[in-house]
Amino acid sequence: MFRLNITRTQIQRRLYSSYEHLSARKQSLISQSGIYPTGFRASGVSALIKKNKNKDIALVVSDLPCSGAAVFTTNKFQAAPVIVSKETLTENRDGLYAVVTNSGCANAVTGTQGIIDAKKMRSIMDELVHHPMSSLTMSTGVIGQNLPMDKIESGIRDGFKHLSAEHDKGWMAAAEAYMTTDTFPKLRSGEFDVNGQKFRMAGIAKGAGMIHPNMATLLGFMVTDAYVKPELLQKALTYAVDRSFNSISIDGDMSTNDTISVLANGASEVRIEREGVEYEAFRDRLTAFAAELAQLVVRDGEGATKFVTLHIKGGETFESAKKAASHISTSMLVKTALYGQDANWGRICASLGHSGIDVDPTKVSVTFVPTDGTKRLSLMVQGEPEKVDEDRASEILKMEDLVIEVDLGLGDKETQFWTCDLTHEYVTINGDYRS
Structure with missing residues (x-):
């Protein structure tokens, strides 16, 4: 069963002061606490990529190796981090440790240098976690500009120092670092069960414009402490995305950077190693969880009132x-x-x-x-x-x-x-x- 990670009472008693200007409805969508997967930590820091000096580097790191899966944009102008993450998954689907993301610069339509920079983000993470091909990379922001790699590297190293399993210092900070034109951070977590065995999931999404399906529609990721065999994880994610992130639209436009990924580190007792009832139960829970994240994106549609x-x-x-x-x-x-x-x-x-x-x-x-x-x-x-x-x-x-x-x-x-x-x-x- 899914256990909600927030209550209306918590929402009424405790609101983030940074979002007090938002409508009560939008404030009610901001997670005030969380139930996070075992073995994962997160962080969000400012590397001064954004002009407003808001958080712009997000890390989510697992203590254990993860199986991984992702679905990417079909836009012909695929951004460098999309190309590099595809390469990472081709070479390593069951030994991933992290997702590293920057906002403020999309690293899209940036030619050869963009690929070099995206691989550099990955190599910095490889050094920090002591494993090769360790990380998926994501970027969001303005198209056609190269990453300020001195700031990016400094931000990644700073973010690694600040990794935390706590809600505010870790997960919420990471969610805030994803934001561009978003008006609120989109973070969800929860505890589920498969055949009586419990596992947890957490997820972050960003997006408010350039949102239309044909995978994905934005940036987002989910992590779980269940173990799911890589090919089954990919199958479950594709199914889930078709019924969640590929079932939303704000403006009919599709980004160059769209990526939805999932990492599963196996820290719980839940193990999905073959198709069957347990796989379908996990798939359906992943789908419902992804749909909740996707709906937050629509609720934050640029200028939207409905x-x-x-x-x-x-x-x-x-x-x-x-x-x-x-x-x-x-x-x-x-x-x-x-x-x-x-x-x-x-x-x-x-x-x-x-x-x-x-x-x-x-x-x-x-x-x-x-x-x-x-x-x-x-x-x-x-x-x-x-x-x-x-x-x-x-x-x-x-x-x-x-x-x-x-x-x-x-x-x-x-x-x-x-x-x-x-x-x-x-x-x-x-x-x-x-x-």
């Missing part, structure tokens, strides 16, 4: 349902209607109609589902428009959280996809990104 769950039902296949969800979620007309609190459900149908999947307009139903437990509002039922209570529709659209249910009426497959509205603030943030 968190929207798009529930596609009645699909012929999982893939077709997901394709429909992705297309609707990235429609600028749908997203701006959500921001304007305009129940223009015809935009949903129009987007669905050119999504590229088979659609029978006479079988499609569209419904607004309030998240406060009040009555659902049908907009269209099996192709026939309903007489919509516009006042009720406006009430629902004023809520911060909203579920839009689209039933294709063609089968029994379904999926969920998470997105947000598109606002004036999004343009402001991205117009000023480098200044």
